Amino acid sequence: MPTTAAIVPVTTGTTIKTMLQVATPSTRQCQLISWGYTLSAVPGSGTATIELIQTDVAATVTAHSASGVQPLDPNAPPSLMTLGTSATGYTSTNEGTPTAVRTFDTDQISSTAGAQPINYDYQWMPDERPIIAVSKFLRVRVTFAAAVNMLCWVCWDE
Numbered sequence: 001m002p003t004t005a006a007i008v009p010v011t012t013g014t015t016i017k018t019m020l021q022v023a024t025p026s027t028r029q030c031q032l033i034s035w036g037y038t039l040s041a042v043p044g045s046g047t048a049t050i051e052l053i054q055t056d057v058a059a060t061v062t063a064h065s066a067s068g069v070q071p072l073d074p075n076a077p078p079s080l081m082t083l084g085t086s087a088t089g090y091t092s093t094n095e096g097t098p099t100a101v102r103t104f105d106t107d108q109i110s111s112t113a114g115a116q117p118i119n120y121d122y123q124w125m126p127d128e129r130p131i132i133a134v135s136k137f138l139r140v141r142v143t144f145a146a147a148v149n150m151l152c153w154v155c156w157d158e
Contacts, residue, residue, distance in 0.1 A: 009040060009149035010091045012048075012142045018059040018095060020140040020152050023087035024132050028080050030156040032104065032130045033072075036121035037140065037152035044146020045111045050120070051141045052105040052154075054130075055098035058137050061089030072155065080158060087137075095141075104130045111145070132156070 010019060019037075024030055035052055062085070069079040069088065081088050107120050124130070132138045140152045 007151060009038075009151045011147045012039075012043065012144045012150050013147050014144060016095055016141065016143045018061060018092035018139045018141045019150055020090050020154060021059055021061050021088060021092070022132070022138040022154060022156070023058060023082040023084075024134050024136055024138075025080055025082045026135045028158055029134050030081070030132050030138075030158050032124060032132065032138075033155040033157055034121065034123035035105070035140065035152075035154045036119070037150055038120075039109070039118040040149035042111060042118060043109060043144040043148045046145035047111065048109040048144045049142065050107045050109070051103060051139070053139050053141060054102040054104070054132050055096075055137045055139060056100040057096040057098045058086040059092035059096050059139065060085055060094035061087075061092050063087070063089045072157075102130075 012019065022030070037050060064083055066078060066083060069081055071079060105122055109118065138154060140154065142150065
């Protein structure tokens, strides 16, 4: 959450890495509305892959604070998404070993993407919005050959 300073981008690294993870509790699912990202540069040699997926296993992440999970409606109660280093957070240090994955969106960027935008935003139509099941993990995950800085976000309804 930006306060007196702007949001700080996080490095993607050079292997597979979860940039953002949202964990649903055992009592609540969530429905995706939109998601997106911005990169600071074209990600070097090779093709970069950005995935929006649901997994059954958590990555180890830097835990989000409750103030970092902001509702769309200012009158809504605080989010019930689970916070913690194996729950809702960002910039993973360990990917875990998912055994069941659902893919909601994938984007690839070529290393020769000079004219290609390095911003991406997607919003689902109301009847096609994916639902993240209870006790699952939504991840924005990247695989880059060269590290760049990334900002990413996900908007959902609980």
